[in-house]
Amino acid sequence: MSGEGPDDCARALSRLDAATVGPACVVTGAAGYLGGHLVARLLALGCEVRAFDVRPYSGDARAEVVVGDVRRYDQVAEAVEGADVVFHTASVIDTRGFAPPRARRRAWDVNVLGTEHVVRACDRLEVDRLVHTSSINVAMEHVVDEGDESTPYATGAFDLYTQTKVAAERVVLAADDPGGLRTVALRPGGIWGGGECGLMVQRFIEQLAAGKFVALIGGGRSLVDNTHVENLVDAQLLAAAALASAPERVGGQAYFITDDERFNGLEWFRPLAEALGHRFPRARLPGRLMYAVGALAEAASLRGGPEPTLTRRGVLNLTQSSSFRIDKARRDLGYAPRVRRDDGLADLLPDARALYERAARRAS
Numbered sequence: 001m002s003g004e005g006p007d008d009c010a011r012a013l014s015r016l017d018a019a020t021v022g023p024a025c026v027v028t029g030a031a032g033y034l035g036g037h038l039v040a041r042l043l044a045l046g047c048e049v050r051a052f053d054v055r056p057y058s059g060d061a062r063a064e065v066v067v068g069d070v071r072r073y074d075q076v077a078e079a080v081e082g083a084d085v086v087f088h089t090a091s092v093i094d095t096r097g098f099a100p101p102r103a104r105r106r107a108w109d110v111n112v113l114g115t116e117h118v119v120r121a122c123d124r125l126e127v128d129r130l131v132h133t134s135s136i137n138v139a140m141e142h143v144v145d146e147g148d149e150s151t152p153y154a155t156g157a158f159d160l161y162t163q164t165k166v167a168a169e170r171v172v173l174a175a176d177d178p179g180g181l182r183t184v185a186l187r188p189g190g191i192w193g194g195g196e197c198g199l200m201v202q203r204f205i206e207q208l209a210a211g212k213f214v215a216l217i218g219g220g221r222s223l224v225d226n227t228h229v230e231n232l233v234d235a236q237l238l239a240a241a242a243l244a245s246a247p248e249r250v251g252g253q254a255y256f257i258t259d260d261e262r263f264n265g266l267e268w269f270r271p272l273a274e275a276l277g278h279r280f281p282r283a284r285l286p287g288r289l290m291y292a293v294g295a296l297a298e299a300a301s302l303r304g305g306p307e308p309t310l311t312r313r314g315v316l317n318l319t320q321s322s323s324f325r326i327d328k329a330r331r332d333l334g335y336a337p338r339v340r341r342d343d344g345l346a347d348l349l350p351d352a353r354a355l356y357e358r359a360a361r362r363a364s
Contacts, residue, residue: 005336012334013234018046020241022085022129028070028118029090030063031055033198034133034191037229038087038236039063045237052079053090070114077121085129085240088118088172091165093199095313097158098298103307104160111164112171119175119183127181129243131236132172134185136225136256137162140322145223147324149254159313169254176252182243185254186235187324193229193339194348197355200226203309204269205352208278209359216266218287218319224265225258225323228339232257238333246332255329259337259344265318271345276356287319 025042029035030051036059042049043060050064051057057065068075070090080086092110094103115132122130139147140162141154153166169185176183190200197205207213235257242250270280294315297308329335345352 004330006338009234009238009334009336009338012238016045016237016241018048020244021045021047021237022083022240022244024048024050024082024084026050026052026080026083026086028052028076028079028086028088028114030057032089033196034229034232035087035089037193037195038089038233041233041237050079050083052076070117071109073117073120076114076117077125080118080121080127081125083122083125083127085131085243086118086122086127087131087133087236087240088115089133090114091133091168094160094307095162095311096160096298096301096308097312098295098302099160100302100304103301107160107164108167111161112167115168115171119171119181123175123177123181129240130172130175130181130183131239131243132169132183132185133232133236134169134172134187134254135161135165136187136189136258136322136324138166138169138187138254139324140316140320143320144322144324147322149256149328151324159311161313173252173254178247178251182247182251184239184243184250184252186232186239187254187256188227188232189225189258191227191229191232192348193344194351197348197351198229201272201348201352202355204272205276205355206359207309208273208276209356210363213273213278213281215281215283215285217285217290217315219284220264220267222264222319222321223262223323224317224321225256225260225262226268226341227258228337228344231259231337231339234338235329235333235335238335242333250332253328253332255333255335256324256326257329257335258324258326259340260326261337261341262323263341268341271342272349272352275345275349276352287315291315291319
């Protein structure tokens, strides 16, 4: 399977059906942003879908709703029994380096122990395929410009999210077995799109509505990748099909999945801020200063304060380039991004306006 552009990807997607993707599918984290979009697309293909999450999935009534926790092996095993393919999207995003023991334990238990439970259940119950949602963070330890899957893991990372996503991806890829469970890991950037807009956009809108977006951080030259939720769902479906049709090529592999557009982390939001009636800031704050502010905010949370909106990892995302090519996903999966920033932001603007108005009312 190969493809070089969105038309090639669209044609590959048009050939997918319940038989090629998997007649019986399980989505962990189904009540989340990515999980909900994935469930909808699987149902549209005619798949039987079991929606597993600690919160009840409340989308399409055709999905079988299973309430459970990935930290409970018995509940995971019950959810995945009889599945042809499991899409593991459940995770906790906590970018703190200084975090109280309870938060640290939760991140490791959900992201790593939960993944171990999914792998173990899939293997024991003879599930054929596992598509794991990893993160671009697993390779974000140093400045990376146009990196690829040969970039080493960020083994020296200090933040919880990167640490746990590295550990979880390693578990998944090590579990790939030519005689049994075949696995693949997908590495998206910041996930965004329509509906709830995704956590990345939600947080920006909340800051904007509260009048807190008044300055930029760093020099504005660092570049990062983001991933539209429908582009990521495309990759999930293509990966599941490729694990069945070409497991010798795809099994045990990791793939960066992005919109293939590089922007500064804050500059990416300019069209959205201006469409919501805000002048984009010109003032800039030094990255080193804000890194120190992030460290203080993390330390405060360690001593009982609220979870900070700014962390050291968040500052590095705005000041340290971490961009990756998607050549391998194009070649092996037939993936190419069909949604880019400008069109995607225009499409989500009505949802963004509604989120902005709600956030403004809360802030007033």
